[in-house]
Every structure is written in structure tokens, then in C-alpha cells.
Amino acid sequence: MIKKEAEKILNCKDLITEIQRLRNMKAKVIPVVTGATGTISKSLRQFLSNMLGKQDIKELQKKVILGTAHILRKVLI
Numbered sequence: 001m002i003k004k005e006a007e008k009i010l011n012c013k014d015l016i017t018e019i020q021r022l023r024n025m026k027a028k029v030i031p032v033v034t035g036a037t038g039t040i041s042k043s044l045r046q047f048l049s050n051m052l053g054k055q056d057i058k059e060l061q062k063k064v065i066l067g068t069a070h071i072l073r074k075v076l077i
Contacts, residue, residue: 001041005031034064 008031019027030047034040038061048055 001033001035001039002043004033005041005043008033032060034060036064036068038062038065 009029012029016027016029019025028050030051032044032047034044040057040061044057048057
């Protein structure tokens with residue numbers, strides 16, 4: 001999971017630079033990586049605490065699990 005978070009941050013590096021240049025403001029990438037069964041990385045709580053508003057980790061996990069179930073249903077039927 002840590003590897004995937006690092007990949008997401010690196011993939012968005014150019015985008016962050018462009019946003020900072022165009023808008024003349026600071027921007028930050030918050031990688032949200034969850035496994036197919038709803039597993040989360042240890043650093044997700046720290047990343048979400050930096051965001052404005054309240055983010056519910058249980059809701060994110062629920063959405064991931066429902067998405068996985070949807071994919072499985074389509075494949076198995």
C-alpha cells in the first residue's frame with residue numbers, strides 16, 4: 001500500500017506544479033489507497049486529518065467493498 005501511495009504522489013507531481021503555477025496557491029496530494037477488501041494504510045488517517053471537513057474511513061471502506069462485490073457479481077454471472 002505504501003508503494004501505491006508513493007506512485008499516486010509521483011503521478012500527480014506535474015499536476016500539483018501546474019495548479020500552484022496557475023492559481024498561485026499551495027496544493028497537496030492526498031493519496032487514498034484501499035484494498036479490495038477495504039484494507040487501508042496506516043497513513044490514511046494522517047492524510048485525511050489534513051483535509052477540511054470530516055471524512056469517515058468506514059464509509060470509504062464500505063464503498064470499496066460494495067464496488068468489489070459489484071465487480072464479482074458481473075464476472076461470475
